[in-house]
Amino acid sequence: MTGSLATTGSPASPAAPDAPAAPDAPAAPETATAPEAATARGTATAAVPDAPDADRQPPAGGPSLSPSRAADFKTCPLLFRFRTIDRLPEQPSPDQARGTLVHAVLERLFDLPAAERTLEAAADLVAPQWAGLTEQEPALAALFAGPGAAPAGDALSVFLRGARELLEGYFAVEDPRRLEPAERESLVSALVADELLIRGYIDRLDVSPAGELRVVDYKTGGAPREAFEGRALFQLKFYALVLLRTRGVVPRVLRLLYLKDAEVCDYRPDAEELERFERTLLALSGAIERAKRDRDFRPKPSKLCGWCSHQAFCPEFGGTPPPWPERETASGAGDDAAPEVVDRLG
Numbered sequence: 001m002t003g004s005l006a007t008t009g010s011p012a013s014p015a016a017p018d019a020p021a022a023p024d025a026p027a028a029p030e031t032a033t034a035p036e037a038a039t040a041r042g043t044a045t046a047a048v049p050d051a052p053d054a055d056r057q058p059p060a061g062g063p064s065l066s067p068s069r070a071a072d073f074k075t076c077p078l079l080f081r082f083r084t085i086d087r088l089p090e091q092p093s094p095d096q097a098r099g100t101l102v103h104a105v106l107e108r109l110f111d112l113p114a115a116e117r118t119l120e121a122a123a124d125l126v127a128p129q130w131a132g133l134t135e136q137e138p139a140l141a142a143l144f145a146g147p148g149a150a151p152a153g154d155a156l157s158v159f160l161r162g163a164r165e166l167l168e169g170y171f172a173v174e175d176p177r178r179l180e181p182a183e184r185e186s187l188v189s190a191l192v193a194d195e196l197l198i199r200g201y202i203d204r205l206d207v208s209p210a211g212e213l214r215v216v217d218y219k220t221g222g223a224p225r226e227a228f229e230g231r232a233l234f235q236l237k238f239y240a241l242v243l244l245r246t247r248g249v250v251p252r253v254l255r256l257l258y259l260k261d262a263e264v265c266d267y268r269p270d271a272e273e274l275e276r277f278e279r280t281l282l283a284l285s286g287a288i289e290r291a292k293r294d295r296d297f298r299p300k301p302s303k304l305c306g307w308c309s310h311q312a313f314c315p316e317f318g319g320t321p322p323p324w325p326e327r328e329t330a331s332g333a334g335d336d337a338a339p340e341v342v343d344r345l346g
């Protein structure tokens with residue numbers, strides 16, 4: 001790892017002693033604006049004038065990867081198979097649902113005029129955003145209604161209060177009145193080495209007046225951070241590589257905002273590291289294609305099994321995987337789909 005990592009607590013708490021701020025830290029692009037990207041939500045690659053690779057088209061039926069699915073394969077090839085090839089349904093956990101809700105609120109918050117982006121305004125967005133999400137995604141609505149769900153009312157109140165507490169964590173580390181994000185919830189993609197399409201959603205992209213990029217990812221999970229930090233950094237490097245290949249620029253900062261702990265973790269990548277990361281992704285994609293060809297996805301048990309929804313089908317837990325889906329013989333079937341509404345890493 002050649003980039004540098006710095007973690008800071010909220011302004012109310014001292015910085016972690018073993019993680020000093022990097023001495024070369026640039027001025028935070030708190031008032032960044034990017035006129036060309038101000039309306040680019042959802043289509044980051046379309047608005048980039050100097051994108052070296054943006055016009056390249058993936059080969060039909062060629063491999064593609066999102067950070068979630070790439071991380072799945074690294075974590076456990078069988079988990080990758082269950083999610084991407086068998087497409088087994090997963091009921092979102094309350095933590096995942098809360099994460100989806102808080103991401104939606106933070107995205108919507110920046111639609112408000114800067115002066116109105118207060119904690120109270122964010123808290124007021126929680127209930128209406130939840131109503132909108134449950135309308136879009138029945139699996140979220142099922143958490144508090146339907147067979148086996150927790151009783152509505154009290155449980156829902158606790159859930160929504162938890163979302164507001166995460167927003168308090170956000171406001172402890174950032175003041176959104178001082179920010180003008182260039183992009184939010186942007187789908188970004190790049191074709192690397194003329195063969196692999198990499199794509200994913202960036203929570204937020206800030207651009208400083210000098211053109212420096214800061215990729216921001218909100219982490220809302222209730223799981224222990226150490227279990228997921230490697231996954232989170234993998235995800236951010238993935239986005240940094242997309243930006244390098246589409247804009248020819250290495251992002252200055254990759255920032256994880258841990259809302260539960262009100263902590264900021266900054267990582268500063270460099271070009272050589274991202275080029276190595278690209279080779280890692282190509283090797284990973286090759287391994288996935290071989291596993292598909294051989295129908296050989298092995299379980300890789302770890303502490304993350306505790307968060308796996310598919311133990312009932314996993315040989316490590318006495319289960320048997322479902323029959324290989326025959327649609328997988330069709331070219332391109334099982335390629336990584338665009339991330340879904342609850343497809344969050346934490």
Ligand code: SF4
Nearest residue numbers: 076299300305308314
């Ligand atoms: S339970 Fe563990 S080993 Fe089995 S599929 Fe899930 S993550 Fe892999």
